[in-house]
Amino acid sequence: MNYSAIAVRYSKALFILADEKNVLAKVYDDMKLIHEICEAEHDFVRLLENPVVPFYEKTKIFENIFAKKINTLSLQFLKLITKNRRENYLKHMAFEYINLYKAKLGIKTVTLTSVELINENLKQEIKNIIEKQYKADVELIEKTDAELIGGFVLRIDDEQYDASVVNQLERIKREFINN
Numbered sequence: 001m002n003y004s005a006i007a008v009r010y011s012k013a014l015f016i017l018a019d020e021k022n023v024l025a026k027v028y029d030d031m032k033l034i035h036e037i038c039e040a041e042h043d044f045v046r047l048l049e050n051p052v053v054p055f056y057e058k059t060k061i062f063e064n065i066f067a068k069k070i071n072t073l074s075l076q077f078l079k080l081i082t083k084n085r086r087e088n089y090l091k092h093m094a095f096e097y098i099n100l101y102k103a104k105l106g107i108k109t110v111t112l113t114s115v116e117l118i119n120e121n122l123k124q125e126i127k128n129i130i131e132k133q134y135k136a137d138v139e140l141i142e143k144t145d146a147e148l149i150g151g152f153v154l155r156i157d158d159e160q161y162d163a164s165v166v167n168q169l170e171r172i173k174r175e176f177i178n179n
Contacts, residue, residue, distance in 0.1 A: 007092035014077050014093070015100045023071055028101040030074035031094040034066075038091035049088045058082045106136045113143040114152040130156065 018027040037044055047053060047061065062078045081087050102109065110130055112118070118126075127138045134156070145153075149165035 011096035
């Protein structure tokens with residue numbers, strides 16, 4: 001069985017249970033935190049993937065790290081996946097839960113990449129345009145990339161609009177080569 005099917009099953013089960021207990025948003029925040037930790041802390045991921053560390057030790061570690069930071073349902077979920085030897089899929093489970101939550105609430109994730117951070121007024125204007133266009137709430141993630149030289153790259157889910165100077169220069173270069 002591949003990681004995707006396992007992650008989807010567990011995250012759907014957690015989502016349904018969180019919905020029944022009216023803690024969807026709290027568990028969403030917990031899964032965001034867990035996903036961020038998995039992205040940033042390689043030692044934590046190595047612990048999850050280590051088959052030598054017994055599940056009860058991992059459970060104690062989870063309790064020490066997360067007991068006061070996450071909802072009890074999320075902590076019980078961590079204990080369950082550890083007991084079932086699925087903890088190495090935790091990052092993917094958290095990611096799938098985040099996607100389920102966003103889909104239920106109609107939230108679009110938009111990534112705006114530019115050379116430098118933009119001001120709040122422009123950020124809000126971009127957010128309003130996208131919300132009106134897609135008739136959805138927008139979660140705007142802002143990134144910087146000096147290699148763009150100027151302009152921006154806007155990514156909405158799987159769509160991308162590249163208005164960067166680098167992209168325009170590449171387009172001009174291709175035109176010269178082809179002509």
